Amino acid sequence: MAYNPTELMASAASRVLEDGKSVFVGTGLPIIASMLAQRTHAPNLLVVFEAGGVGPKIPAIPISVGDSRTFHKAVMAASMDYVMSCAQLGHIDYGFLGAAQIDAYGNLNTTCIGQHENPKTRLPGSGGANDLGSLCWRTIVLMRQDTRKFVEKLDYLTTPGYLLGPGSREKAGLPRNTGPYRVITQLGVMGFDPESKRMVLVSTHPGVSVKDVVDNTGFKLIIPDHVPVTEMPSAEELRLLREELDPNKIVIG
């Protein structure tokens, strides 16, 4: 069954999520991926929104991470302090992030391209990204992959990945045993080497070669001997995405 790259990303992201775990989500693809997980393998995935929605039954895609759909039939409509405190206390297993730039250690830039004082492109800033990147146990980055986005050096480090490498999150004062877990793009799925904390290729999407991924990465990506192919979205996943989760094609396109 044919699918577009966004549908594949949604499917791949949903499969990272586990039943009975919690996930801190932003608008767009993260919500779609989380709802997809809830309707397939993870019915008890607890979805948390930064404005205070905890465990809603999301009736339709929220436009804002604070809108009323983020606490529709929720177990709790709390406050930002409450959910951020939950994250700081270790209750949030996964967090979704996006970025304009990422480096080999999974550090992210969502603030500016060019100099901060005189930016070529001004981006929205951290929002909750720095908080999620600091406090969730594992973060999942969803973004497009090309050499302008996968860079050797960020123009601005908005959200911490593994910073300068092994031990440097802890040295900076960030919570122990946290950090980026997966990076999912239109080309493949990446993870992080447990020793060096540098980005490693986990799988290439169907029809994408390892060389395609490497050519679209501006830093040295670790390539294992054997790189599997990302599982395709199932027919049921595609049906859910198209008919139930995003019938107006606001996110999926």
Add this chain to the structure above:
Amino acid sequence: MAYNPTELMASAASRVLEDGKSVFVGTGLPIIASMLAQRTHAPNLLVVFEAGGVGPKIPAIPISVGDSRTFHKAVMAASMDYVMSCAQLGHIDYGFLGAAQIDAYGNLNTTCIGQHENPKTRLPGSGGANDLGSLCWRTIVLMRQDTRKFVEKLDYLTTPGYLLGPGSREKAGLPRNTGPYRVITQLGVMGFDPESKRMVLVSTHPGVSVKDVVDNTGFKLIIPDHVPVTEMPSAEELRLLREELDPNKIVIG
């Protein structure tokens, strides 16, 4: 009209309170005094309880500073964090305290008589007293006066008055321009000298001599040249106390 010492203390305490100000109260006499103020000269006195009740229409004397009467028809039923934060932020004008011992600087003991590790008498401890004594702009102490209670040196300093004298609250880190304002006993009303921060006699109750007060004070009390007599409770105040505020004589006796 005849009155008992507790009625006089309630009346004297209520007269210290001002309309449109806020007061943090504990159970017993402070509530009675605050309710009396509301029904006489200070209808807009805002009463706050440490368990979270803000501005209730108190229907009957609460037994506990947290019971449901402390937020009956209140403007807000909040939390301890909320009201203590209000106090720390400077929203609470007055606070009522009681004590087993007080010294010349208005420092209070509600923890123990004798050594802490091996007390002769164990008392309840600070409760919210240290908080009120630290954070309210002005505190009012209601207690019995005798030489075992008005002492040169406390067995234990539970709640800060002026500590060691001028400047020492600020030096300790407590909020600026705060501290004890009045001490009301069965014998008279005391205040604090603006320079030395030592206790000064403000008025003696009807029928009580300055010597009676001095004889019942275990430290050197500052006696001004002219010491007025505390105003007697009015007939209306006594009616309110007896018929409306404490008809079962739980507090007033």
Add this chain to the structure above:
Amino acid sequence: MDPDDARDWMATKKSRMLTDKLMPLEEAVSKFTYDGGYLAMGGFGHIRVSMAGIYEMIRQRRRNLVIAGKTAVHDVDVLIASSVVDRVECAYAFGHELRGLSPAGRRAVEGGKVKVVAELSNAAFQWRFKAASMGLPWLPARIMMGTDTFRYSSSKVVEDPYTGKPICLIPACYPDFAFIHVHRCDKYGNCQIDGTVIEDKELAMAAKRLIITTEEIVSEDEIRASPDRTVIPFYMVDAVCEVPYGCHPGNMPLLYYSDEEHMAEWLALSRTEDGVKQYLDKYVYPVEDFAEYVALVGGEKKMGYLRRLERLEEPLSAPWAKR
């Protein structure tokens, strides 16, 4: 506890899985409380304290507990009298508010049977739980400084790097187990409380094990119909026990007032060790469960009276008031 260790606990010992946690109180107490542990009770004074949980711990003869004396009144008094608690972190204890001092609690401390291991204030206790609830090692506060209360606390004073003034750092407190009595919750532990929440939102997050006793179990749908009324979400909760009148003889706001006749009985009996034994032998040890206790203390007739008292339909009598 280092916040990194607290995070590990919450990640591994608490679950974000929506599971049915309904169980008899007896089971919850035997599963989640243990000798020598640090106990904190939700509510405040005589308000919304899970006395059902207290009596069950006494029946199970828990020993050597430390209790958070965060304006702890009847709870700490009977726990001391029954030899369950032998150490107290004290903000307020050994007193019964307007009713006077606690004969049993005072006797135990003055006789050396119970140790007061720390002193602090009510706000300090609240902020200890709050620090924990925020995943922080401590919270700053402008209280306790300059007093013996500070000296006997576990707080530190440092120079504030912003203002240059001294500031008190109050360490987080993660009780080993806590009981919170609520108005209603679903079987997963999503709880609603009416009236003041006091410090229970924070305590629920701070507690390593949390037992909810509730006046009523309601459906998940009812909770989800008004999510802004949820005070404690399910993933903080370890056990849910339905115990109507579970905070008697205390006050359950908007439902029933405190039972001052029962309190007077306790205050009179607890003047002596014999009296304490009499009380426990009458109301606690031989009792199967809380429903039997409710029958013993006056049953539906008494509960009806306490409900009317709460609705201000009867005048309060205070039998302990001697004047």
Add this chain to the structure above:
Amino acid sequence: MDPDDARDWMATKKSRMLTDKLMPLEEAVSKFTYDGGYLAMGGFGHIRVSMAGIYEMIRQRRRNLVIAGKTAVHDVDVLIASSVVDRVECAYAFGHELRGLSPAGRRAVEGGKVKVVAELSNAAFQWRFKAASMGLPWLPARIMMGTDTFRYSSSKVVEDPYTGKPICLIPACYPDFAFIHVHRCDKYGNCQIDGTVIEDKELAMAAKRLIITTEEIVSEDEIRASPDRTVIPFYMVDAVCEVPYGCHPGNMPLLYYSDEEHMAEWLALSRTEDGVKQYLDKYVYPVEDFAEYVALVGGEKKMGYLRRLERLEEPLSAPWAKR
């Protein structure tokens, strides 16, 4: 601001007197906002933001404001486009969440017309208000460390005297004036909010001046009938203005959804300075008050549609979605 100075402000400039604070929004804005001041808006993104307050400040041609970009979206965008704001403390700004980036906001920053004076995160902003609300100079937090976000913030990192680990101290923020849009309040300013409160409880306490816009004025008795629903008590509030639909084109939870047709119009027009002028000349400058604005954007018919949308009775259309 030193917490002692904040205390002096709250003691002298805020009143615990229960006084009628009802006034037209025009008066509240002219009385409590001023050029060069630091502004913070309640709500979040497109949710429950007092757009009525925003439009009134534009009409009164306020200038040189600094805004708390605490996930500030349409508010900061039109304030920048109308030259009211020239500095931003940025957690999230210059974007419209799912709708994409803000043409007007980006153009102003990239052209140097608007300066980003600090960077921080959403939680950091929340905790800045929370520190203020607690009367503290700062709150500790385990965020921002190790990043440029920290370097461009006003926070400090110190060694935690308990754990020995680095910890971030986030300074209190006391905005000069803030607007919070609520579901209902009485004439004194006792406010209720339905759904998530986001960070408004803290912001209400932190703001030196607080203007409440409300969907509805209710009686004091109605507030006092359920005091546990009060989110902001009267003594934080300086002005109360009744403005139905006052957060249009945003979402007022449980009442009306965001107006994506209006947002699409703004997003299209704001691509050019001419378009911005067109928008302001149509919807803001010539408008007498918010009721006239509501009529202009579609009146009761449009509001009925947004109410149905909120109740999920109509499917959402997203005219800005080009795909």
